[in-house]
Amino acid sequence: MDIIELKKRLTEALSEKILELAQLGKGRVLSVWVEAKHINEVALLLRNESYLGFSVLENFFVAQLDSAFLLSYYLRAPKTGMELILRASIVPPNPEGLAKAPSIREVWPMAEHQERESAELFGIIFYLGLSPADKKEIKHSFLPPGWQGFPFRKEYKFPESFSGIQHQRDGL
Amino acid sequence: MESSIYDSTLGRVLRWARYSSFWYISVGGGCCADEPLHTVGCRYDLERFGCVPQSEPRQVDLLIVNGVITYKAAPYLRAFYDQMLAPKYVMSIGSCANCGGPFSSDISYSVVPGINKIIPVDVYVPGCPPRPEAIMNGLLSLQEKIRGHHRTEKKIN
Numbered sequence: 458m459d460i461i462e463l464k465k466r467l468t469e470a471l472s473e474k475i476l477e478l479a480q481l482g483k484g485r486v487l488s489v490w491v492e493a494k495h496i497n498e499v500a501l502l503l504r505n506e507s508y509l510g511f512s513v514l515e516n517f518f519v520a521q522l523d524s525a526f527l528l529s530y531y532l533r534a535p536k537t538g539m540e541l542i543l544r545a546s547i548v549p550p551n552p553e554g555l556a557k558a559p560s561i562r563e564v565w566p567m568a569e570h571q572e573r574e575s576a577e578l579f580g581i582i583f584y585l586g587l588s589p590a591d592k593k594e595i596k597h598s599f600l601p602p603g604w605q606g607f608p609f610r611k612e613y614k615f616p617e618s619f620s621g622i623q624h625q626r627d628g629l
Numbered sequence: 630m631e632s633s634i635y636d637s638t639l640g641r642v643l644r645w646a647r648y649s650s651f652w653y654i655s656v657g658g659g660c661c662a663d664e665p666l667h668t669v670g671c672r673y674d675l676e677r678f679g680c681v682p683q684s685e686p687r688q689v690d691l692l693i694v695n696g697v698i699t700y701k702a703a704p705y706l707r708a709f710y711d712q713m714l715a716p717k718y719v720m721s722i723g724s725c726a727n728c729g730g731p732f733s734s735d736i737s738y739s740v741v742p743g744i745n746k747i748i749p750v751d752v753y754v755p756g757c758p759p760r761p762e763a764i765m766n767g768l769l770s771l772q773e774k775i776r777g778h779h780r781t782e783k784k785i786n
């Protein structure tokens with residue numbers, strides 16, 4: 458299967474859910490942009506349909522563009538060797554607030570670790586099911602307990618001190 | 630130990646025993662953690678100064694901290710230091726442990742800018758990472774400090 462055929466199959470399978478279909482990396486990789494609320498449906502289709510077969514999630518990362526968070530899922534189909542980038546974006550309600558995104562850990566279980574990391578560092582709640590759970594806080598497993606704020610956000614201000622240690626070099 | 634208290638033959642013998650048999654433990658938080666391994670290896674042979682690596686904080690006199698210490702690691706380092714029995718000495722190796730180094734306080738949110746904010750430090754060894762000779766020099770400075778010769782405090786005109 459080459460990239461033109463994959464493009465055709467994706468357009469047939471996802472038709473109205475696609476916001477943008479572009480070729481990246483000198484035209485060798487296809488990127489599909491969908492709405493965040495559809496991500497689970499699209500992910501299930503990409504994994505289960507035998508003619509697509511994207512059963513491996515190679516990487517997942519979050520990036521911040523202005524106020525929006527861009528979620529990128531790097532997929533691979535082991536049978537055909539094709540790669541695909543699935544993208545969605547979410548916007549937090551206010552700059553300090555928690556953003557909410559559907560979790561894909563039921564489709565690709567290896568996403569769980571990376572989702573937890575992004576949740577802590579970007580302040581995103583990844584919810585299972587159809588609607589966001591009433592979760593107000595994110596459990597800390599990478600940052601020390603009691604840490605305030607989300608360090609990877611652009612608006613993040615470094616702490617003055619943490620647990621009694623001044624966050625400044627001596628003599629400055 | 631203040632030299633004025635033990636300024637007798639016994640004190641000198643005690644100090645001699647202490648500075649010539651450093652049993653140390655190394656806490657590694659970054660890339661500098663490789664350097665004490667080189668230093669204790671066959672080419673530089675730290676054991677000729679009486680240094681023996683240990684694995685139990687209650688049996689050591691010297692704590693070597695090297696590399697990045699984050700805010701998450703800070704309470705554990707403090708607990709580690711508290712477990713050591715007096716007299717105890719601390720050597721800080723590498724710019725990260727000395728002052729935050731490349732992860733200084735205006736670049737990194739998570740690295741403690743200098744372990745002297747957590748535990749008292751006797752000798753700082755600068756470098757990123759310091760060479761084994763620099764670590765040996767730091768050790769000799771510490772020996773002289775215990776002997777009562779404050780080489781590290783000498784002023785150069």
Ligand code: SF4
Nearest residue numbers: 659661723724725757
């Ligand atoms: S001082 Fe340099 S070599 Fe040592 S831990 Fe820091 S970055 Fe690594």
